[in-house]
Amino acid sequence: MTLSIRAVDGKRDLRAFVDLPFRLYRDDLNWVPPLKREALALLMPEKNGWFSHAKAQLFLAEEGGRVVGRISAHIDTLALTMPARQGFGPGVGQWGLMEAERQDVFEALLARAEAWLREQGMTRALGPISMSIWEEPGLLIEGYDHPPTIMMGHAKRAYRGWIEGADYRPVKQLFTYEVDITKHFPRLVQRIIKSGEANPRIRIREVDRNRFEEEAAIILHILNDAWSDNWGFVPLTEPEIADIGVKLKPIVFNDLIRIAELDGKPVAFMITLPDMNEALKPLGGTLLPFGWAKLLLWLRRPRVRTVRVPLMGVVKTLQASRLASQLAFMLIESIRQASVANYGASRGEIGWILDDNQGMRSIAETIECRINKVYQIYERDLAA
Structure with missing residues (x-):
């Protein structure tokens, strides 16, 4: 049978693009089926604020009328303006959302994605990034x-060899850390926290969900400042925040998202989410016929094993000070207590964290976290 690669065209192709992983991973007990409507929304410019500064082309691989692979090629215009020393910069395109039945299918898809990037004037490719750096970057390798x-990726073991066999070299690793949150942190950390609690200049407060847009603006300001020197940084924009807010608002709880204030000014934050994947896994990607009722019941007051910290940050002016780690420990401890008491959680996951982010890695190690997953991003010169 002849293998063909073609661009996605229309809603039917989009559905085929989203449906493929459901077949490829149906026997993988550790894959979590996303809600299909949310997976579709990420691909649609009218529903994903990332497209306000990016463009993408999706491709399907077909054989005998059957879809056997998929890939995205995309260009983030904001990423093109970032300093090259931070990973992106002029001429850097990306690919992602890659799934394939066989290595030859992957190779054909990758060649087509690279050709599209060259046609757009790109000279270097990073991948997999699916599709924004803020969504699911990197390939799972451990x-x-x-x-x-929630919001972390899964992949087949074979993909690593396929990518490296296509002359891609590792450029960055992302770690997630897990920790038993039923246990108190080491005594040194407890002393640092108590010292902060006694400092009248410091206030740790819950966010107010009733002022969602205002609180989101505060967090966005700190985030874009705190992360601005990180590898792969692209500033989050207001359209993206709006769409992320719509997606995540059902699992935003006041006691799991906190802001640290110093002399009345917001200087740090920590976002924690109950692991919605625990509720989604049994639904098989659809809310019909009764999944909607089960999910709605869960959302009223989640009871979970795991809570995830996808984002936290301290303003840049404080990052070299002892106060930065003190604020981080205070935020973590206040949310740890709420997670155990109010959601029944016993496990926390922090990340992703860049392999060269020594500050965050040190904080994770000090509270006795251990690395539980490693994701890897690859690069290749498109002129080669």
């Missing part, structure tokens, strides 16, 4: 033995 938490 930690296949347990399901990912």
Whole structure:
């Protein structure tokens, strides 16, 4: 049978693009089926604010009228303006959302994605990034033995060899850390926290969900400042925040998202989410016929094993100070207590964290976290 690669065209192709992983991973007990409507929304410019500064082309691989692979090629215009020393910069395109039945299918898809990037004037490719750096960057290379938490990816073991066999070299690793949150942190950390609690200049407060847009603006300001020197940083924009807010608002709880204030000014934050994957896994990607009722019941007051910290940050002016780690420990401890008491959680996951982010890695190690998953991003010169 002849293998063909073609561009996605229309809603039917989009559905085929989304449906493929459901077949490829149906026997993988650690894959979590996403809600299909949310997976479709990420691909649609009218529903994903990332497209306000990016463009993408999706491709399907077909053989005998059957879809056997998929890939995206995309360009983030904001990423093109970032300093090259931070990973992106002029001429850097990306690919992602890659799934394939066989290596030859992957190779054909990758060649087509690279050709599209060259046509757009790109000279270097990073991947996999699916599709925004803020969504699911990197290929899982360690930690296949347990399901990912919300907004983290899963992949087949074979993909690593396929990518490296296509002359891609590792450029960055992303870690997630897990920790038993039923236990108190080490005594040194407890002393640092108590010292902060006694400092009248410091206030740790819950966010107010009733002022969602205002609180989101505060967090966005801190985030874009705190992360601005990180590898792969692209500033989150207001359209993206709006769409992320719509997606995540059902699992935003006041006691799991907190802001640290110093002399009345917001200087740090920590976002924690109950692991919705625990509720989604049994639904098989659809809310019909009764999944909607089960999910609605869960959302009223989640009871979970795991809570995930996808984002936290301290303003840049404080990052070299002892106060930065003190604020981080205070935020973590206040949310740890709420997670155990109010959601029944016993496990926390922090990340992703860049391999060269020594500050965050040190904080994770000090509270006795351990790395549980590793994701890897690859690069290749498109002129080669």
